[in-house]
Amino acid sequence: MDFPWLSIIIFLPAAGALVLLFLRDDLAIRRVALGVTFADFLLCFPLLLGFDASTHEMQFTETHTWIPGLGIRYALGVDGISVLFVFLAALLGWICVLASWRAIETMVKEFMVSLLAMQTLMLGVFSALDLFLFYVFWEAMLVPMYAIIGIWGGSRRVYAAFKFFLYTLAGSVLFLVGIIVLYFQGGKTFDILALMQADLPFALQSWLFFAFLVAFAVKVPMVPVHTWLPDAHVEAPTAGSIILAGVLLKMGAYGFLRFSLPILPEASVYYSTFMLLLSAVAIVYGGFLALAQDDLKKLVAYSSISHMGFVTLGIFALNGQGLGGGILQMFNHGVTTGALFLFVGLIYERTHTRSIADYGGLMKAAPIYTVFLGLFTLSSMALPGLNSFVGELLILSGAFAARPVIAAISILGALLAAAYLLSMFRRVALGAAEVGERFRIWDLTRREVAAALPLAILVIWIGLYPKPFLTIIGASAEHLLEQVHGVEGTE
């Protein structure tokens, strides 16, 4: 057995959380949390550098028996799809700590413990190769997230947290039923890789597809089960929003990639047009909702619905370009929307308002902040040369190959994104420098620049040179397609 990289990456934050329990000083707590999450991030580099992109096989695997009677194992491993999201979660982890440095002033210890616990669980979700283990991580996430929104959130935090909890739980219950059925029909195993080999009858696949769909669609979120998202985002503290947008939303799409497509291939192909339609609805509807917002956080939240629609559009195009683009766009969305929530949070700390109407002329009051905000805004609207454009182009190219009409409708979402994002930037950043007179505004501090810089670098890097990322995704995405279409049916 090799060095257990994944176990260490997953449980280092949990260990850090334990250490925090013995600390009293808020500053020390913040520092330890930052140190732990940053160390966790650094630990991802051996993982990325040692990753062999030429194969779709799971790597860095670890297997131990856990509950032998039920065939439940502690099994970890990453392929080209999950390794990116382990990296993303670890990156956003320490950025979340930085984002909470000033924003969280009460019960700092409890907050950081929740954040670190969340970190462990998220990393676990992306690494688990045992369905039971996956479900444990998946469900356990609800608790710290509920706390983060419900305790440190805004004025309607309890309502928002409860709504988030209910929606997710409702989805999870069906997921659990699906898992149990899968266990009995798929050869009494929770081994995800073994389940992928199970040849299930089509009728069963259909039932399971919809059971999984509910669980994953809530997370993505897809219209019509998206309504928890704006509430949760608006009420959550900045770090909560970053986790939600950056990582949690990816789990729905990840669920499709890890379970629906490979385990239920025939159902996935059969219902792909339906899924493409749902995606197009989310893209356009989310875009119109975003266009109507005056609240900065709500605008970014609704834009997430639209942008995640592009992700599912790419995935269910079920061809190389769409799938590769969809996976890349998941990563891009995590970086860009995470950054946008970070920046909304940063300016909220200064002005205590999120209403776009209260702003104007921020360029003069805080030029460095505004330049970063502009970059992330342009990235979110998929400007050519920035990360999202690459994903969007691949997704649309794949969607045009699959269902040209649905692809054409989805273009409207890209247009709407330009409209609401550019108009937001114009109203917030340009114009007369009124905002600097009404509020005490200071430009980014070094700590804030440190949080923004890695995200900015990724935005430009992936925009111009996405090859390393596409290479990591490549073999796994190709293998996934083979699983879906059967080997001879691949494109």
Next chain:
Amino acid sequence: MSIRPLLAVAVAGLAAALVLILHDRKPLRDLVSPVAAVVMFVLVVSMAPRVLAGGSYGLVLFEILPGVDFAFRVDALGLVFATISSGLWIVASVYSLGYMRSLNEHAQTRFFACFATSLAAAAGGAFAANIFTLVIFYEVLSLVTYPLVYHHEDDEAWDGSRKYLVYLMGASKSVLLAAIALTYHLAGSLDFVPGGLLADVGASSLVLTVVYFCYLFGFAKAALMPLHAWLPAAMVAPTPVSALLHAVAVVKMGVFCVLRVVFHVFGTGLMDGLGLALVTAYLASFTILMASVYALTRDDLKARLAYSTVSQLSYIVLGAVLFSPVAMVGGIYHIAAHAISKITLFFCAGSIFCASGKRKISEMGGIGRRLPWTMGAFFIGSLSMIGVPPTSGFVSKWYLALGSVEAEQFAFLIVLLVSSVLNAAYFLPVSYVAFFGEPNEGQGGVREIPMVTIPLVVTAVLSLLMGIFPGYFIALAEGVVR
């Protein structure tokens, strides 16, 4: 492999950075743009001999996507665009200094930095080897010219700049995006190919037609009707911006993109086979005539020039799609001919505004006696727009007319003639009013400003010289057609 194309782009980019760094050392900052312009022009022209001999300069930097590189390739078409934009940047940078200083404009650092970046984007677009690279620079150009359009930061400027961005970004984030995604799906590559990238992908003619029109209207900078309204709206910008960017760099970027699509994405064979050439020619003709009619009705001088630009841009498109080699040469030559003449006209409008504060033609009575150099240059520019020998505009019109005869498309010959009459009808009255009109009140202190007047005299003379010695650009244009 040669880094020359990258150097040319980098010079302008570096100039923008220097302008920002030197923001509080005015004399030094103001020196940056003219020097960079000269260096850039020399770099661009240094590539001419090999390109004229049928060669090219290529530079592949890295792979973006499978089949898509970040790459430059300098060919004759790109060199036409790059030569004219970098060359006119030299005069425009001097003119801008005179203009901005005499009006004591605010935010000059932002102005000069954005201006230099625009030139970098134009050169990058000119040398781009594929659609992806081209579109990156295309969008950068849209974005960095936006602050130049809202420069005055009053209500009118915000309205105009909003329209500007809505049209340009709206078109590129909808139909252009669709066109690129479809092209990538069909061809698996986005490279410019001499015979046409889509020439033998074997897609249905319906799909290809859709892709074509998505490109045609996606590149809204070409100002083909009905996507032309952003150009008159952009006239709220300071006049140097209208002159170099909205008569040369930005609009020519649009037309240049359309030509790339016609020649190197679709190719003449496919265009002809699908019947797209004729439809485009009709669209262009409609734009030529309608825009001239609009121009006739405008009293604001810059608005009249803007509509004239809309009209003249379609000459270039028309020439390209007539598919007679002579017409194509005429169309491509007109990129340069229109640029040099229209920049002269805009320089004159700016000079009148600097000297007298006047924008409306009806208020310019007798101003030619106060501003003889300016209005003299304006007259030469007008003649070129109308196409009177020996100006540069005559050369392109001559080629275009010959070409429509050669293609046996006599309808377009009539369009050319009618539009010449219309051009005369809206340009000559300006000179007439200026020289023979009753002087309006308050022209007492009106004098020409040397730093503004010298550049416009230079461009007026150049526009004459280019009419008499059109060799360089004609040779390049023939290189494209060959």
